[in-house]
Amino acid sequence: MVSNSQDIGMTPRTPDAVAARLEQLILDGVFRPGQLLPSERRLCDRLGVSRSSLREGLRVLRSKGIIETRQGRGSVVAQLVPGRDDNPLMYLFRDHPRTLYDLLEVRSLLEGESARLAAERGTPADMVLIRRRYEAMHDYVESTSDVDVEHLARLDHGFHLAICQASHNPVLVHTLQSLTDLLLSSVFASVKNLYHRPGPREQINRQHEMIYRAVSDHQPEQARQSALEHLTSIGHNLREIEAENERLERSAMRLEAYE
Amino acid sequence: MVSNSQDIGMTPRTPDAVAARLEQLILDGVFRPGQLLPSERRLCDRLGVSRSSLREGLRVLRSKGIIETRQGRGSVVAQLVPGRDDNPLMYLFRDHPRTLYDLLEVRSLLEGESARLAAERGTPADMVLIRRRYEAMHDYVESTSDVDVEHLARLDHGFHLAICQASHNPVLVHTLQSLTDLLLSSVFASVKNLYHRPGPREQINRQHEMIYRAVSDHQPEQARQSALEHLTSIGHNLREIEAENERLERSAMRLEAYE
């Protein structure tokens, strides 16, 4: 029978309470990683809720990766405690990895047009700004052998943003900005990885230089092409990194199996 | 279909499938932010699952912040990217009407690519849908001399949306959708005006037909070109209407001055 509640204003929501309660029990160490939870029927008894509500609560935990469930076996507390990435849209990408490449596709289109328009409409003032950003990035990469990836990412972003702003189209700036945020928040780890590798980094530097020159020299088509190449090669590299990560995960799973 | 859940087993989990399906529908723009979803009973019927499974699926979406639910009311789609595609740009429009043409510029780019991809990737099923939307619009225009502008705008929007969805890129769908919303909310009056004039309306019809044919015949470049022309000509027409309105306003002001 039901739990209480005359909780006005806010809704009680039994299943959410169940999820919260179990999560707390896990955090408190009552249920430890790898351990088999009591069966659903038993938990119903213990928590005083129906199986429907309990199952909804369990599903929330499952969708957060806190427990893993197999039919006929039961639910176990997941080994890996999920990272603190409570980003709301991260879920989209986690569940639909393909979305990442859809995102890159749209972004390529916009970056390409952005570079083209910058080369076409950029004022001398714009060019000065773009040049500064480019040199800041370039100098940083050249000056130190041990780069701070996060800092480099900021410089990189600043460079692209300067070009986009030179397009003198605020809507374009805004749209591109939001897509870039989305991209970085979802795959920042991979991007970091990208900067760490000497090969791709060299390639990125060359491409940045080409974009920079084309825009500075007011060569729209060239600028667009360079930006497109830049983005597609980033896509390829991310794909490779992803494939590699999957390989690593698989071998890790094999190791676990032997334990 | 997989969602999270380390579904190492082979069983297809109904609730996860439900969550994924609904999420896809939201991504595709079938259910849009702020919109009320069908009731649970109705969704059960439509998806062919029990209410228990459906509710578990909904709870996953709820825990991700994708939908919000209130007892006695229903579930509404939450803003996908909070604070992003809300209305930061709306302010721009108030201050700088020129932004409208920036918006059209970006939209042309996306519509063009959308049409190109649709022609390239569209499945037979996509084509059937596009054809239905096109014919619905076409028949309506042909059948009546005294069109309901608002209804026509909906049909028009549906046609473009169908093409965009045939691109099979949810990010593109979403981005284009939000830009279109922005456009309509800012200049719906002008768009109405556009439909009322026989000249531009004829032109629009011809262009729609060209887009339709190019996409149906799987001719990517042609489709892109047609979409681009369509948008640029809409831009021109809007410009004319705007100029005309300004003339009217000025003469109105002159009249006022005499009062």
Added chain:
DNA sequence: GACAATTAGTGGTCTTACCAGTACACCAAA
């Protein structure tokens, strides 16, 4: 016209029943 009561529809929860996998004890054959 304003306001209260009715009512149909919504999500929230519980119950029951059955299906589909899994683990383990058991027992017969090699």
Added chain:
DNA sequence: TTTGGTGTACTGGTAAGACCACTAATTGTC
């Protein structure tokens, strides 16, 4: 003994139906 099947008693997965609590639109009343 070992091996291999097989039964059985669990597990989670799904469906269906019955309520309750709440909301909003409709209707009836003053």
